[in-house]
Amino acid sequence: MKYCMKCGVEVNEQKHRFCPLCNTIILSDAEIENLTMRQIKLAKSVKLKKPKPTPKKINPNVPPLIYLITLLVAITAIISLLVIDFVIGFNISWSLIPIISIILFILLCLPLVVRKKLYWFYTFDTFILIVYFILLNILINHRITWSFYVILSILLLWIYISTIFLNKIKGFILKLTFITISTTIYVLLITISLSQNNVFSRLVLPINGLVFILSIITYMFIKTYYYKWHVIVSTITINTSILCIGIDLLINKFLTDRFILKWSHFVLIVLIPLTLCMYY
Structure with missing residues (x-):
């Protein structure tokens, strides 16, 4: 031995x-x-290199039985809706909405037959939903109205998830910058569409910028003084106090057109003694 x-x-x-x-x-x-x-x-230092397990070859052209049955039922439903709509009114009108909904369901079930990465399906389903809401809005209102806000929200959510989980975008600051820029563009587009309401430009944009700056400062302090827990706690409490003061001032400026504090001083009463205790 x-x-x-x-x-x-x-x-x-x-x-x-x-x-x-x-x-x-x-x-x-x-x-x-x-x-x-x-x-x-x-x-x-020599180690055994374990051979990589070879994945089983799956023929993507042979759909599972469940998906095949679902596809046949969907095609039957689409043909039935078209026939009923044409027989009743001699044109195709109300049946378009349930038809595109059935097609949406079939497309969202593609993971049953195609073997790809999860991010690919998430991206595919995101843009399928965008096309669906555009068509639905055009069929109902004959122009793009409410779907504009739904599309922007779906795109923003896709950007958030892509930025957080995509390995090609590395670094906390880079990801936070990308998310902040995306949110700012989203807010600007909403602001342009709502010309009579300036709540986004007067509240969301300043708060978004304040959160971004304080997040960068907090991250830099934590990365630099990660071995000093009292510095980290102090940084978090100070930045939280600044954020509360900023939000309080911005909200009161928007509501009363004056820079006054209404509730943030209660937060300061709790956080300032905690910050001072970190240095003793």
């Missing part, structure tokens, strides 16, 4: 060429006698 050179586990060299715990190579007596100290140190 021998011992692993790395983790010290007793290993039967007759059965195991590599350590079952850390996968480090187990040298025989002959190898130890013939190798130099440098070669032994190099061999100590």
Whole structure:
């Protein structure tokens, strides 16, 4: 019996060429006698490379039975709706809305037949929903009205999730900057569409900018002084106090056209003593 050179586990060299715990190579007596100290140190770092499991080949052209049955039922329903609508009014009118809803359902069920990454399906379903709401709005109102806000919200949610979970966008500051810019563009588009209401430009944009700046400051302090917990707590409490004061001033300016404090001083009464205690 021998011992692993790395983790010290007793290993039967007759059965195991590599350590079952850390996968480090187990040298025989002959190898130890013939190798130099440098070669032994190099061999100590050698690990067993486990072969990657080969995924089972799946034919994407053969849909599952459930999806095939659902597709046949959907096609039957679409044909029935078209026939009933045409027989009643000799034209195609009300049946278009349930038809595009059925098509939407079929497209959203594509993960049953296509083997791709989850992000691909999320992106595909996002743009399918956008097209669906545009068509629905045009069929109901004959122009784009309410679907504009729904589309913007769906796109903003897609950007948020893509920024957070997509590995190609790395770094907290870069992700936060991307999210802030996207939110700002979203707010600007909403503001342009609501010309008679300036609540977005007077409230959301300043608050959004304040949150972005304070988040960057908090992140930089935490990254720099991660080993000093009292500095981290103080940074969070100070930035929270500034955020509360800013929100209080902006809301009162919008409502009363005056910069006054109504509730944020209660937050300061709690947070300021806590901040001072961190330095003693």
